[in-house]
Amino acid sequence: MIDYKLTFETYTKNLLGGRILGLKCNKCSNYIHPPRMICPKCYSTDLNIIEFNGTGEINTFTVVRVAPTWMEDIAPLIIAHIKLDEGGFILGHLSDIEADAASLDLIGKKVKMIGGREVKKDIISGVNGAIPIFQLL
Amino acid sequence: MSIRDVAIVGTSMTKFGRSNKTELEMFAEAALDSIYNSDIEPKNIEELYLGNCAGAINEGQVNMCAHAAEEIGLHQIPSTTFEGACASSAVAFIHAYREVAAGYNDTVLVAGTERNMTLRPTGWATRVFQCSADQRYTQFTGLTFPGIFAMAANRYMKKYDISKEAGEEALACVSVKNHHNGALNPKAHLQKEITIDTVLQSPKVADPLKLYDCCPFSDGAAALVLTSAEKAKKLTDTPIYVAGVGQSSQGSLCTQSDITYPIGRAVSSKKAYKQAKIEPKDIDIAEVHDCFTSAEIIAIEALGLFERGHGWKAEKEGETAVDGKLPINTSGGLKAKGHPIGATGCAQIHEIVEQLRGDAGKRQVNKVEVGLADNMGGEFGTITTIILRR
Ligand SMILES: [Zn+2]
Numbered sequence: 001m002i003d004y005k006l007t008f009e010t011y012t013k014n015l016l017g018g019r020i021l022g023l024k025c026n027k028c029s030n031y032i033h034p035p036r037m038i039c040p041k042c043y044s045t046d047l048n049i050i051e052f053n054g055t056g057e058i059n060t061f062t063v064v065r066v067a068p069t070w071m072e073d074i075a076p077l078i079i080a081h082i083k084l085d086e087g088g089f090i091l092g093h094l095s096d097i098e099a100d101a102a103s104l105d106l107i108g109k110k111v112k113m114i115g116g117r118e119v120k121k122d123i124i125s126g127v128n129g130a131i132p133i134f135q136l137l
Numbered sequence: 138m139s140i141r142d143v144a145i146v147g148t149s150m151t152k153f154g155r156s157n158k159t160e161l162e163m164f165a166e167a168a169l170d171s172i173y174n175s176d177i178e179p180k181n182i183e184e185l186y187l188g189n190c191a192g193a194i195n196e197g198q199v200n201m202c203a204h205a206a207e208e209i210g211l212h213q214i215p216s217t218t219f220e221g222a223c224a225s226s227a228v229a230f231i232h233a234y235r236e237v238a239a240g241y242n243d244t245v246l247v248a249g250t251e252r253n254m255t256l257r258p259t260g261w262a263t264r265v266f267q268c269s270a271d272q273r274y275t276q277f278t279g280l281t282f283p284g285i286f287a288m289a290a291n292r293y294m295k296k297y298d299i300s301k302e303a304g305e306e307a308l309a310c311v312s313v314k315n316h317h318n319g320a321l322n323p324k325a326h327l328q329k330e331i332t333i334d335t336v337l338q339s340p341k342v343a344d345p346l347k348l349y350d351c352c353p354f355s356d357g358a359a360a361l362v363l364t365s366a367e368k369a370k371k372l373t374d375t376p377i378y379v380a381g382v383g384q385s386s387q388g389s390l391c392t393q394s395d396i397t398y399p400i401g402r403a404v405s406s407k408k409a410y411k412q413a414k415i416e417p418k419d420i421d422i423a424e425v426h427d428c429f430t431s432a433e434i435i436a437i438e439a440l441g442l443f444e445r446g447h448g449w450k451a452e453k454e455g456e457t458a459v460d461g462k463l464p465i466n467t468s469g470g471l472k473a474k475g476h477p478i479g480a481t482g483c484a485q486i487h488e489i490v491e492q493l494r495g496d497a498g499k500r501q502v503n504k505v506e507v508g509l510a511d512n513m514g515g516e517f518g519t520i521t522t523i524i525l526r527r
Contacts, residue, residue: 034274036388064284065343065344067281068264068267068281079288091391099344103301104301107295122276
């Protein structure tokens with residue numbers, strides 16, 4: 001059996017340390033994020049864990065005003081779907097924008113991750129997680 | 138592969154809305170009604186395919202399929218629960234169809250049931266809906282389901298250079314149209330007309346979506362009986378045939394490069410069109426997955442029913458109305474008919490069957506020969522296409 005290379009546990013620990021981890025395919029050089037078992041392009045399982053540089057471009061965004069029960073305290077949440085420079089996408093919060101100032105102009109803007117925010121004991125799974133926090137470059 | 142023709146001989150749904158009944162109890166009502174509508178008895182049912190999504194979380198009920206069968210006297214038959222988030226009972230339908238088409242079974246029951254309007258607050262329901270997104274890389278960010286379709290709406294507006302005002306008005310048109318249809322549907326959760334201003338002035342949920350861009354949390358069940366075409370002809374003068382089916386899957390939002398055109402939906406629908414030997418232009422009516430107003434526009438484009446980048450205009454210009462060029466969501470859609478997650482797939486099929494039989498009352502569309510039901514679960518994760526014909 002092939003070992004699962006980049007687990008959620010490892011990924012989350014690193015996110016809290018300010019690092020976005022992903023995978024690089026040794027066969028076709030494809031960068032993979034979020035982590036997966038197999039390269040989605042060439043199906044190789046010969047993958048290496050690498051640290052992404054943490055920068056990307058906003059593909060789209062929203063301002064979540066009605067938040068899930070465990071996040072109601074910190075709403076509204078400005079959440080972006082970001083295309084990472086190496087490849088793949090990530091969801092993260094934008095920390096330096098006011099909710100009412102978020103407009104379609106955000107799409108295409110460059111951003112950089114500045115750290116991870118811990119989420120303790122999710123109400124359903126009991127698991128800890130982390131949210132990547134981004135700022136405009 | 139040689140497969141035989143399969144037909145729907147009876148359908149039923151409970152009124153959608155708030156219910157004091159449990160998921161099993163709502164299932165039992167719709168299921169028995171669909172069996173009696175088919176002019177058969179429970180003892181004629183050989184297998185049960187049940188769609189349910191969050192019964193384990195909301196009611197603490199797993200293994201619902203077994204209890205469901207016993208409720209309506211289907212003693213010792215095989216019974217299985219299918220879970221594909223909001224597409225649960227459409228997935229159940231596809232598997233039931235395949236087994237009848239292949240000859241493993243002759244007559245089977247497909248159903249879906251869900252109780253979303255628990256006594257718990259909106260934040261809880263919002264959290265439960267999140268469960269169909271990737272637990273590791275989507276859920277922790279707090280991205281809600283309205284949030285996902287708000288992201289799609291923003292990307293769509295940017296991509297096609299539509300101003301925020303024009304875009305939000307087009308979204309509102311979807312809601313106004315679906316509420317109009319819902320007001321004509323006695324089974325709908327929300328049976329009231331609204332205006333564009335009702336939508337634009339409602340509270341913001343996830344920008345640009347507002348409360349009236351979102352479907353309600355509903356309780357309800359729907360069921361239908363499938364049988365071989367041969368048996369169907371003996372049971373009814375109006376069997377409705379399954380012309381083609383398709384199903385596809387996709388990973389988290391972070392694995393998708395264009396959420397304005399979910400590739401999985403194109404793949405699923407192409408499969409169904411191919412089996413039915415038709416093209417999108419041959420579709421007379423469609424029920425599509427309008428969990429949010431933006432979701433309807435994205436669906437009608439990815440299904441090939443409207444040109445990419447033109448769906449928003451079609452909605453604005455009334456092309457999707459009951460008397461329009463291609464009526465979409467004549468039932469009121471998820472927006473007004475309501476969205477009891479696990480029941481939605483079967484309820485969409487129920488509407489198409491009523492339209493094809495000419496039983497849709499005030500919502501009846503003229504000359505309907507072919508109808509399509511598009512169901513979608515999660516962050517474009519599970520997608521189904523079911524094409525029916527007279
Ligand atoms: Zn590769």
